[in-house]
Amino acid sequence: MRYRKIPDETVRRLPVYLRCLLFASEQGQENISSRNLAELVGVNSWQIRKDFSYFGDFGTRGVGYNVKKLAAQIKKILKIAVVQKAALVGVGNIGSALLAYSGFGKYGLDIAVAFDISPKKIGRKVEKVVIEDVASLLKIKKRKIKLGIIAVPEQAAQETADKLVKAGIKGILNFSPRYIAVPKKVKVITIDIAMYLASLPYYMTAI
Amino acid sequence: MRYRKIPDETVRRLPVYLRCLLFASEQGQENISSRNLAELVGVNSWQIRKDFSYFGDFGTRGVGYNVKKLAAQIKKILKIAVVQKAALVGVGNIGSALLAYSGFGKYGLDIAVAFDISPKKIGRKVEKVVIEDVASLLKIKKRKIKLGIIAVPEQAAQETADKLVKAGIKGILNFSPRYIAVPKKVKVITIDIAMYLASLPYYMTAI
Incomplete structure (x- = not known):
């Protein structure tokens, strides 16, 4: 299925919608109204209806949205x-916290490899990943x-970004407070x- | 000065605006157009003008906003x-990363005290703070x-929130993936x- 271009804000x-839907689903909720979803998310319900209008409307009048279908x-x-x-890249405090974090799976994300520069860390196993x-x-x-994912000290952030881009990475989550420059095709x-x-x-x- | 009620979204x-303004200021930029600010933030410039309309307009036609004044x-x-x-509360991986993080100061924030449950950690000094x-x-x-700030394991999050509320806390930054319930007056x-x-x-x- 093709979609219209969706605005960045949406x-x-x-x-955030997905997070709330997964939460509602865990609570055993089958349907959710745009009003109820709006409350959970903390936006207006017209905002939700507008956002969903970019990719079709799955709501049923009087019933609301099917939680599982909408999440999918x-x-x-x-x-x-x-x-x-x-x-x-970088298995310090933040990197270790990320590897130990159990929340990625439900968003379809998996930290499959981890790298560090310190010989003390290389070869060590953190959770299910061996540091390379x-x-x-x-x-x-x-x-x-x-x-x-960049979790290295601030002064190594740009260099790490350059390496990741060279290795074919298309999206970077940056935990360093520094601005990093990348080619336009990389988000x-x-x-x-x-x-x-x-x-x-x-x-x-x-x- | 009193302001009109500003919407949550704003x-x-x-x-985010502040972050970009501080960045522009560090780069030596004196003025910034709403268009330029919009690009840095990743929203439309009408959004910025609308957001700023809630608390007055500081822009000058053709010159833009004074970076330092707007940040202040x-x-x-x-x-x-x-x-x-x-x-x-909680000086594990995330908590330690927060204590070591240098970025709070520019937002006028200071982690003044830190608590943990582990006797091994209590009394230890992390950065400038002694764990209590x-x-x-x-x-x-x-x-x-x-x-x-809640940075304890998931299953201790609610209990920690309860304690913080009892101790008079009005705002909580929660790093646990679990939903925590608090009285309405606490954000x-x-x-x-x-x-x-x-x-x-x-x-x-x-x-």
Whole structure:
């Protein structure tokens, strides 16, 4: 199936919708109204209806959306209906946390390989993955891995991005606070944890 | 100064704008057009103008926004113009990464205290913070800390949230993939790392 071009803002909300749908599904909910979904997500219900209008409407008047069908549809649009393998570079605190994190599976994601520069870490097994030498990063090209995760110290971020691009990576999740430059065809998402924390005080009542 | 009620969606974008403004400022940029800012953020420029309309317009036709003034204004609205102290609970991989993370300062945030349950960790110094016994969590009430960060294992998340609420916390940054229930007056932001990764494959060209 082909879809119309979906705006970036909508694409960014799709995983949030998916997250809430998976949560509703775990709770045994079969159907969900756009109003109920809107509450869970924290947006207006017209926003949800508008977002879904880009890829067809699956709702039934008075019943709402079928939770499982809608989740499957969103996974298909996000191209995570089949498992996507990712390569992690940097097994420090964040990298170790990512390897130990159990939440990737439900989004169709799998950290299949991990690399580090430290001889102390290379060869060590963290969860199900054996840490490899970052010098052999290019081998992910053969394994057809297209997703990369950068969890190295700030000053090594750009160099790591360059290596990942050379190895054929098409999407990068960047945990370094530094801006990284990549060719246009490569998509980067930067997770700036401090930034998320920064919106909390707004909601807090005066001390 | 009082502001009109700002929609959640806008509040969520303010730290993203701030992040880009701080970046532009670091690069020595004095003014920025809404178009330029829109490109950096990845939204439409009408969205930016609409968002800014909620708290006044600081732009000058043909010149754009003054980067430093706009950043200061956003900090004020987000209530991070004065440093906000946060309490971290759980000093495992994620907690340690947070303590070592240098990016909080520029958003006016400071992890002032850290707690853990493990006797091996209590008393240890990580960066500038000495890890304290989680049994003494209530003391943050006296220190007037209003921000909490949950970085404990999934099954301890709700219990930790309850304790933080009891200790007077008004805002929680939750790194556990589990949904946590809190009273209405407390604001929770959940960081689901897998979710962010889930939007990447959409942008990747076919393998």
